[in-house]
Structures are given as structure tokens and as C-alpha cells.
Amino acid sequence: MESLMKHNRNPLAKAINYALGAGMIASLAMTAAPVAAQDDDEEAADLDRVQVTGSRIQRADVEGALPVTVIDREAIELSGETSIADLLRNTTFNSFGSFRPQSGSSAQSHGGISLRGLGGNRTLVLIDGRRFPKNPFIGTGQDLNAIPLGAVERIEILSDGASAVYGSDAIGGVINIITRKDYEGAQISYTYSNPEREGGKQRAGHAMLGIQSDRGRMLAVASKNSRGIIFANQRPWSESTVANPFSQARNLSPYGNNWVLLDGPNAGQVQSPAGACESLSPNLYRLTDDTFWGGEGCFYDYTTESADEASIENQSLHVTGDYMINDDWRVYTRLENTRTFSFGRYAPLPDYAVLDADSPANPYDYPAVLYHRFQALGPRDNTVESNVHSGLLGFEGRVGGVDLDFGVNYSRYKGYDVGRNYGMRSNMQAFLDNGSYDPTNPFGASEDTLNGMRVTIARESEFEIKEFYGSAGMDIAEIGGGWIQAVVGAEYREETFFDQYDSLSEAGLVGGSAGNSSSGDRDVSALYTEWLFPLMDNLELTGAVRYDDYSDYGDDISPKIALRYQPTDSITLRASYAEGYAAPDLTLINAKRAFSAEFVRDFVRCEQLGVSPNNCPEIQTDAFSIGNGDLDSENSKGYAAGIAFQATEWLSGSVDFYQIEIDNLIRTIGAQELINLEVEGRAFPEGLGVYRDASGGIDEIIYGPANEGDLETSGVDVNLRASFDFGDAGMLRSNLQVGYIDKWEIYSELDDNIPSPETVGTLGTPQFRANLDNTYSIGDFRFAWNLHHTDSTSEQVLLNEAGTARIEQGHVSSWTRHDVTATWFTPWNSELSLIVRNVADRNPPLSPFFSRSYAYNYSDGWGRIPYIRYTQNF
Structure with a gap:
């Protein structure tokens, strides 16, 4: 039996590092090269088998039939990023961007990933090959900010459907985060930054201790990172423009100080008496209303107090270990505890009240609706805390000719949200009616009145996974190209979810907030098998199928077949077909x-x-x-074909085409x-x-999920790698990665009479993203220059007058960011790095049609950020 212990300097690791081009890029490491160079046949024969993301079969070949991209530890450090979410957000696979921390909500600390632009609910995140819990505050994605970057050894990105191997949510691909395990010694690292623009200060650090013996190893990593809050008024694109009439203004709210009369000669028009607007607050503006009610209104600039990005702090402890019980068996474990704190701010409470004609709060002789900003209550502040606890215990060994792997995986994501300075609607109405609160003089209200209106809200949410797994791998028979290998396995998983609001919010009695509690649970039983057929020395076929049975909605079957052909030593051809599914999230089923x-x-x-x-x-x-209790699962078909090549000793690369079709779309x-x-x-x-x-x-809008429509997307990923060895003059390594989307369309019965939409290239959906990463090493120094580019788009899409065609209008600029890094490997076994992100201090793409005035999902407004990082090894 091959040794179950894998060390970071064994022949296999060397081969993988060559094949994957380890360390050749910064924010994105390269796809596996087609051929692993071997010093001789004897070394190749000694290689341990490994399991690559997307397959349960262990093998010595590092270039399989599936496209797997690896971001190794060197690439992570060269990127300068301090969180996994920020690191992956820059990848070309994150086509349209992904969810980022947003101030003032329970999801304000959430960082997501959306491969192929298909959404976080169709991108599966694994930790060491096991499922990570979803964020219960949003329920449709996994929170990358809850995973400490300091504990990560590498990140493997499978840009292909993998439901046949992993089950639900892997339609767009898989992110497998491999934690650190194989390290001996001690290390401390600290990163400090002081951004040139106001707000958003960043700090990060970790301490690591690893011990090893002949039979076992253990590693512990403690880490902490943080980013400060960024307020809307700290960035020019988030501020309001109030010099023009209201129809041209941005970021102004009608919840200022407006009375809309319900009767009389001016019924339906907005009114705001003299002395009840600009003189009350510098955030209120009297403007002609030519859009909504007519008349002259008093509007509120909420950007003066609200925040765009919440502050976030992450603390974690990560422990891994394994021990050889005997020559055939080992036990392995992983324990993690992560706490995330976040603070965000909304502007003061906006709400409305219906006032009688004789109400002290109504200066008019007719009944009216008051649209008011309760500034005297202060801004609404939200503090969110999340705790992730996870543990894994497994056994791996061999009985006869069968390799066994079984264990238990547990993880729980629990979060708390506390919001202050919200309003009790009944008291607000009562104080308006009895004159205790005068909207024409809100700051004149007594502290007792204001305290009687204030409400502190709370929310507690949890998502828990209990998983039992087991698999058996074996050689079946020898054919033309080698041994047929097979894996059969089973999994059982229990998912439990609850989302509990405070009773006042649940009853709809709180102004500025609401929400109903919900909960749900399910169990999932799965059986799967995967087979590898080496038809010839240079041709292999892989097949897999998985059956999943859900206790709440039904079952799904996911087959996959992949082909790998190597006509020459320098060319590998690959193709695959897969069917997959995404189960409806518990939150969507049970939401009220x-x-x-x-x-x-x-x-x-x-x-x-x-x-x-x-x-x-x-x-x-x-x-x-x-919510919708009748949701069914989505079903997908995926096609992929590609070529990986070694053109010369210094140039290699890959080109992969894909097409994904999703039916019964949940959206x-x-x-x-x-x-x-x-x-x-x-x-x-x-x-x-x-x-x-x-x-x-508009009186109100009712929105929610449904199984409605189909989605089709196709595109190509290009990866070119070059390496130039200049001898004593150093080495230059470069990597160009491009993700191009040819098509991304939703076809809906709701749009039967409308021409097929052209989504790609419109607002928020750039057609391509590209990264060019360069690393130059000489002696004790390493320099990196990394370029990230995102394509431009149109600004809006309108129907023509006949309603027969969509017309693109306007232009949103492309975005190019340059990052540089310089590292000195000192004689005292340490590393000193100077990093500058966004050297040119480039602004993000701007448009008033973005919800936050800029391309929030795929760019950032942090500006130029210099870092200094010191790492000491012992």
C-alpha cells in the first residue's frame, strides 16, 4: 500500500508544483499543465496517489479530464488580499462579481462567490472536500468571510459541474478550500495597511505552530483580520447631487418631511410648510416634485449618515492533525472556530403615518399621509456577530485490496443581529396624534418621548449540518491502458435551519425593519459511484452517477461522463457531459x-x-x-471540451469551452x-x-421565488503560462487568464412576446474578465505585478416604442486595477513584503443605475492601498 502520509517535499508534491505552475501568479494560480515533468521513471513510479477536486478516485496523474485551477499559498501571499472572499472575487471565473459586505443588514458581513455568474446558490464551497454550511441570514450561499485565510494552504477551483460527485449546488462549479496540514515549526505574520482614501483600514495576522513525528502531525493556526467601515459621504460617487430638480437628483428619499393630502383642492399633491425643511436639518432639501405627487416637497439626503461598507473583523482558531495507527490505517481530524463581528449604519428611520385633519402633527385642514425621516432618533446601527464551529473526524485505510475512507463532519453557522434606533410604530403614531412629537420641530421632542419611540431589534439565525460519509475504492480489472478503478460511497446529511426575529419586528410593529421568523429541516441520503477506464495508455474514460433523496421535496439523479485523450506528450484533450441539480434552499421554502x-x-x-x-x-x-413551499429543484446539463498543451519549454496553457443549461430555474x-x-x-x-x-x-410590491424560466450560458476560459529562466539574472513567470462569456440568458414564459434578451454586456454583466500576473525572482527578492481587467458594459436596456426589441443605451467604463508586490527573504528566516493595491488609484465603474452608484459586485471603491507584511519563521 502506498504511504498514507503526504509530506510537502515528497516527489508527488514536486510533480504537482511543476504541473500546476505553483506560485506563478498572484491572485490566480494557473490551471494544471498537461504533463508533469519527471526526472526519471523510477521517481514517477514512487508517486503517491492523490484525490483532485471533482473526483473521488485517487490517481497519480495530476492532469485529468476536468479543468481544475489552483491558487496556492504563494499566490495567496502575492495577492495582498486579507480574506478569501476578496481573493476569489478577483478571479475570472467570478464572471459578474458576487455578494459583498453591505452596511446596514444582517448580511453585512457576508462574502460570496458566483462561478459563471450563476449565483452563490449554484456554486458549492467545500472545506477539505466536505460541505460548508450556508449563511442562515441569507440562506442561499456560503459565507467565505467565515473562513480564515491564514489557515488556507491552497484553493482548488473546479470550473465544471460536479453534482455527480458532490450533490446539490455544484452546477456552476466547486470551490474546494484546502487547509494547512503539513508544516513543521512556528510562524507569525502581520499585515498592516493605511489606505490613502478615508475609511476602510485593514489589518491581518496569524500565528501558526506545526509539529510532526514519524507517525503523525498536528498544526494549529490562530488568525485575525479586520477592515474598517466606509461611509457613503467618504466617496464622491455615493454623495447626492441636489443642485438639479428632483427628477435629476440621486440618493434622495421622499421620506424627508412631506405631507400628501388625501382630500381638498390639492389632494394627491405633496406639501411641506415653511420652516419644516432646510431649517431643521442640513440633510433636508426643498425641491420641486415633478415626478410623484406634484407640488413642492422636502426630501432627505440619506448618504450623509449611511455607510456603504460595514466594518468586519474575523477571529479564528484552526487545528488539524492525523496519526498513523498502523501501516494500513490513519485517523485524521480538523477543528475550527471562527467569530466574525460587523458594524453597519443606516440613515435614521424613514416611515409614514396617516394623520387626521385635526391631528397636531398635521398643519393642513385635510387628512394627509406624512412621509417623515425621524432624524432625532439617530442613525440605525446594526451589529452582527456570527460564529462558525466545525469538526471533522475520519479514518482512512486499506482492507485487502480495498481503500476505505469514512467519518463524520459537523458544522454550524450561528449569527446574531442587533439593531438600534428603530421605531415603535404604535408609539410614533400616538406621539404624533397627541402632539408630543412635532414633525415640524422633531429635535424639540423630549428625551422621554424619543426613548418611548426607540426600539432595539434582534435576530438570531442558525444553519447546522451533520454529515456521515463513507467510501470504498478498489482496482477492478486490468485493461489496455491499466487498471479499471472504482469508488462507491454513501452519505447521510441532516440540515437544520432557523431564523428568529424579535416579536415586535415579526408582528410588523417596528418602523424601518420587519421580518417573520421561519425554520425548516431536511435529511439527505445519497449513494454514488465513480469509475475510471484506462482504455489505452493515452485514452481514459471516467463515469460517475449519484442518487440523492431529500426528505422535503423528492430525489435527483446526477450522471457524468468525462473523456481524456493525450495524443502526444505535450497535448491533452478533454471533454465532459454532466447533469446536475440545485435543491431549493430551506429559506426559500419556509420564508414568510x-x-x-x-x-x-x-x-x-x-x-x-x-x-x-x-x-x-x-x-x-x-x-x-x-416564500414558496412548492419549489422543486433546478436541473442542469453541462457540456465542456478543452485542450491543455505544452507548446515549448517556456510556454504552456489551456483553452476550455463550456455550455450550461438550467431548467426549472429557481429565481x-x-x-x-x-x-x-x-x-x-x-x-x-x-x-x-x-x-x-x-x-x-405604488402602494406595495409583493415579490418572491418561483420555479420560472430557463437559463443558458456558454463561454471559454483561456489560460497561458510562460516561464523564463535567466540564470543568475533571475526568473520571470507570467500567467494570462481570460474568462469570456459568449451567452448568458434567462428565457421566461413571462417574456413570450419579447425578443430574446441579450444579457451579456449590459449593466452588471461584463462579457469578459482578464488577469495578467507576473512574478520576477532573483536571489533573495521576489517582485510581482498583477493586472485585473473587467470589460465595459452598456448602462441600460429599454424596449422600443413598439415593444418588439430591446435597445442598449449608455456606457459604463471598464475597470483595470494594477497591484504590485516586493518581497525580501531575509537571512534571519523571515519575509518582508511591500504591497500596493490599485497603484493608479483607479475609481470603480460609475453609473446612477447601480444600486450603490458603482459596480459594487465586481469592483471596489477602496482606492490605492499600501500594505506592509512581515512574516517570521522559527
């Missing part, structure tokens, strides 16, 4: 009606008032999300999409809709 204040552009109302779509402003309106029909359907004269999905008042304004 919950309030949210959505930002939308009411094109229907604008058309009624003669305002063009280009000038139709963004407004905030009441909306309610609902949230959002508030803006419902308005767009209304503009197009289309029917709403069952249970969803836009409801309007007598004047034509």
Missing part, C-alpha cells in the same frame, strides 16, 4: 411574508407623468417578500422586475405583483 424598503424606478408612474425612462429616478417603496422575481413586467404588459407570477393606490403610485 417580510417587509423591505426596496429601491426601484417606477417606469409606469413616470410614463403617466410624462417623465422619460432616462430621467425616471430611483425611489424607495414598501415591499414584501414571501426571485424582484420588485424592479415586477415593475418592468407591468411596463411590458405581462402577467405577474402567481402570488406576486405591484399594487397601486388611487393616484397611480
Whole structure:
């Protein structure tokens, strides 16, 4: 039996480092090269088998039939990033960007990943090959910010469907985070940065201790990293423009100090009495309202107090170990505990109240609706804490000619959200009606009145996984190219979820917040098998199939077949076909009606008032999300073909084509999409809709998930690697990686009469991303220059007058970021690195049509950030 112990300097590790081009790039390491160079046949024969992401079969070949990209530890350090989420967000596979921490919500600490632009719920995240729990605050993705970067040895990205191996959520691909295990000695590292732009200070550090013996090893890593808060008024693109009429202004809210009369000669028009606007606060502006109610209103600039990005701090302890019980068996374990703290800020509470004509809060002789900003209560502050506990205990060994691997995996993600300075609606209404709170003089209210209105809200959420797994691998028979290998296995998993709001929010009694508690659980039983057929020395066929049975909605079968052909020593051809699925998330099934204040552009109302779509402003309106207990799983088909080549001694690369089709799509029909359907004269999905008042304004929007439509996407990934050895003058290594999306379209029955949309190249969906990474090493020094580029897009898509075609308008610029690194490997066994991210201090792509005025998902507004990092080895 091959040794089960794997050391970081064994022949296999050397071969993998050559084949994968370890360390050749910074933010993205390269795809495996087609051929692993061997010094001689004897060394090749001694190689241990390893398991590569996307397959359960252990093998000595590092270049298989599936495209796997590796980001190794050197690449992680060269990137200058301090979190896994930021590191992966820069990859070309994260096509349209992904969810980032956003201030003022329970998800404000969440960092996601979205391979192929398919969403976090279709991208599976694994830790050492085992499933990581979902973030219970959002329920549809896994939080990369809850995984400490200091504990990571490498990250493997499988850019191919893998439901046949891993089950649900692997439609877009798999992120397998491999933790550190094989290290002897001690290390401390600290990174300090002081960004040139205001806000967002970053700190990171870790301490690591590893011990080894002839039979076992243990490694412990303690780490901490943090990033400071960034307020909206610290970035020019987030500030309001108030010099123009309201129809041209951005980031102004009608929840300022407005009375809309319900009766009388000016019924339906907005009113704001003298002395009740600019003189009360520098954040209030009196502007002509030519869009909503007519008249002159008092509008609020919320950007002066709200934050764009929440602060975030991550603390973690990671322990791994394994021990050889005897020559045939070993026990392995992993324990992790991570705590994440986040602080975010919303502007003061916006809310409305219906006032009688004789109410002290109503300066008019007719009943009215007051749209008011309760500034005297102070800004709404949210503090979020999440705790992730995980543990793995497994056994690996051989009985006869069968390799066995079995164990138990447990993980729990638990979060708490506390919000301050929200409002008790009943008391707010009562104090308005009895005159204790005067909206024309809000800061004159007594502290007792303000305290009687304030509410502290709370939310507790948890997602728990209990998993038992086992597999058996064996050689079946010898054929033309070698031994047929097979793996059979079984898994049983229990998932439990709950999301508990405080009783006042749940009852809808809190202004500025709402939400209903929900909970759910399921168990999943799975059987799978995978076979490798070496048909010839240079041709192999791999087949896999998996059966999953869910206790709540039903079952799914996921087959996959892959072919690898190596016509010459320098060329590898590969192709695969896979069917996959994504189970409906527990949150989507069990979610109950919950309030949210959505930002939308009411094109229907604008058309009624003669305002063009280009000038139709963004407004905030009441909306309610609902769940759907009848959701079924999504089903996918994926096709892939590629070539990996070694063109010369210094040039290698790969080109991979893919096509993915998803049926029975689970997607949230959002508030803006419902308005767009209304503009197009289309029917709403069952249970969803836009409801309007007598004047034509939006009363409320009901939105939520449904199995509706199909999605098709296709594209190509290109990876070119070059290595130049200049002898005593050093070595230069370069890597160009391009992710190009040819097609990404949703086909919906809701759009039967509308021409097929051209999504790619429109707002938020760039057609390609490219990374060019260069590393030059000479003596004790290493220098890196990394370039990240994202394509430009159009700004908006409108229907022509006949409603028969979509027309792209406007332009959103591309984004190119340059990062540089210089590292000195000192004589005293340490490393000193100087890093500058965004050397040119480039602003992100800007557009008022982005929800935060810039391309928040695939760029950042941090500006130039210099870092210094010191690492000491003992």
C-alpha cells in the first residue's frame, strides 16, 4: 500500500508544483499543465496517489479530464488580499462579481462567490472536500468571510459541474478550500495597511505552530483580520447631487418631511410648510416634485449618515492533525472556530403615518399621509456577530485490496443581529396624534418621548449540518491502458435551519425593519459511484452517477461522463457531459411574508407623468417578500471540451469551452422586475405583483421565488503560462487568464412576446474578465505585478416604442486595477513584503443605475492601498 502520509517535499508534491505552475501568479494560480515533468521513471513510479477536486478516485496523474485551477499559498501571499472572499472575487471565473459586505443588514458581513455568474446558490464551497454550511441570514450561499485565510494552504477551483460527485449546488462549479496540514515549526505574520482614501483600514495576522513525528502531525493556526467601515459621504460617487430638480437628483428619499393630502383642492399633491425643511436639518432639501405627487416637497439626503461598507473583523482558531495507527490505517481530524463581528449604519428611520385633519402633527385642514425621516432618533446601527464551529473526524485505510475512507463532519453557522434606533410604530403614531412629537420641530421632542419611540431589534439565525460519509475504492480489472478503478460511497446529511426575529419586528410593529421568523429541516441520503477506464495508455474514460433523496421535496439523479485523450506528450484533450441539480434552499421554502424598503424606478408612474425612462429616478417603496413551499429543484446539463498543451519549454496553457443549461430555474422575481413586467404588459407570477393606490403610485410590491424560466450560458476560459529562466539574472513567470462569456440568458414564459434578451454586456454583466500576473525572482527578492481587467458594459436596456426589441443605451467604463508586490527573504528566516493595491488609484465603474452608484459586485471603491507584511519563521 502506498504511504498514507503526504509530506510537502515528497516527489508527488514536486510533480504537482511543476504541473500546476505553483506560485506563478498572484491572485490566480494557473490551471494544471498537461504533463508533469519527471526526472526519471523510477521517481514517477514512487508517486503517491492523490484525490483532485471533482473526483473521488485517487490517481497519480495530476492532469485529468476536468479543468481544475489552483491558487496556492504563494499566490495567496502575492495577492495582498486579507480574506478569501476578496481573493476569489478577483478571479475570472467570478464572471459578474458576487455578494459583498453591505452596511446596514444582517448580511453585512457576508462574502460570496458566483462561478459563471450563476449565483452563490449554484456554486458549492467545500472545506477539505466536505460541505460548508450556508449563511442562515441569507440562506442561499456560503459565507467565505467565515473562513480564515491564514489557515488556507491552497484553493482548488473546479470550473465544471460536479453534482455527480458532490450533490446539490455544484452546477456552476466547486470551490474546494484546502487547509494547512503539513508544516513543521512556528510562524507569525502581520499585515498592516493605511489606505490613502478615508475609511476602510485593514489589518491581518496569524500565528501558526506545526509539529510532526514519524507517525503523525498536528498544526494549529490562530488568525485575525479586520477592515474598517466606509461611509457613503467618504466617496464622491455615493454623495447626492441636489443642485438639479428632483427628477435629476440621486440618493434622495421622499421620506424627508412631506405631507400628501388625501382630500381638498390639492389632494394627491405633496406639501411641506415653511420652516419644516432646510431649517431643521442640513440633510433636508426643498425641491420641486415633478415626478410623484406634484407640488413642492422636502426630501432627505440619506448618504450623509449611511455607510456603504460595514466594518468586519474575523477571529479564528484552526487545528488539524492525523496519526498513523498502523501501516494500513490513519485517523485524521480538523477543528475550527471562527467569530466574525460587523458594524453597519443606516440613515435614521424613514416611515409614514396617516394623520387626521385635526391631528397636531398635521398643519393642513385635510387628512394627509406624512412621509417623515425621524432624524432625532439617530442613525440605525446594526451589529452582527456570527460564529462558525466545525469538526471533522475520519479514518482512512486499506482492507485487502480495498481503500476505505469514512467519518463524520459537523458544522454550524450561528449569527446574531442587533439593531438600534428603530421605531415603535404604535408609539410614533400616538406621539404624533397627541402632539408630543412635532414633525415640524422633531429635535424639540423630549428625551422621554424619543426613548418611548426607540426600539432595539434582534435576530438570531442558525444553519447546522451533520454529515456521515463513507467510501470504498478498489482496482477492478486490468485493461489496455491499466487498471479499471472504482469508488462507491454513501452519505447521510441532516440540515437544520432557523431564523428568529424579535416579536415586535415579526408582528410588523417596528418602523424601518420587519421580518417573520421561519425554520425548516431536511435529511439527505445519497449513494454514488465513480469509475475510471484506462482504455489505452493515452485514452481514459471516467463515469460517475449519484442518487440523492431529500426528505422535503423528492430525489435527483446526477450522471457524468468525462473523456481524456493525450495524443502526444505535450497535448491533452478533454471533454465532459454532466447533469446536475440545485435543491431549493430551506429559506426559500419556509420564508414568510417580510417587509423591505426596496429601491426601484417606477417606469409606469413616470410614463403617466410624462417623465422619460432616462430621467425616471430611483425611489424607495414598501415591499414584501414571501416564500414558496412548492419549489422543486433546478436541473442542469453541462457540456465542456478543452485542450491543455505544452507548446515549448517556456510556454504552456489551456483553452476550455463550456455550455450550461438550467431548467426549472429557481429565481426571485424582484420588485424592479415586477415593475418592468407591468411596463411590458405581462402577467405577474402567481402570488406576486405591484399594487397601486388611487393616484397611480405604488402602494406595495409583493415579490418572491418561483420555479420560472430557463437559463443558458456558454463561454471559454483561456489560460497561458510562460516561464523564463535567466540564470543568475533571475526568473520571470507570467500567467494570462481570460474568462469570456459568449451567452448568458434567462428565457421566461413571462417574456413570450419579447425578443430574446441579450444579457451579456449590459449593466452588471461584463462579457469578459482578464488577469495578467507576473512574478520576477532573483536571489533573495521576489517582485510581482498583477493586472485585473473587467470589460465595459452598456448602462441600460429599454424596449422600443413598439415593444418588439430591446435597445442598449449608455456606457459604463471598464475597470483595470494594477497591484504590485516586493518581497525580501531575509537571512534571519523571515519575509518582508511591500504591497500596493490599485497603484493608479483607479475609481470603480460609475453609473446612477447601480444600486450603490458603482459596480459594487465586481469592483471596489477602496482606492490605492499600501500594505506592509512581515512574516517570521522559527
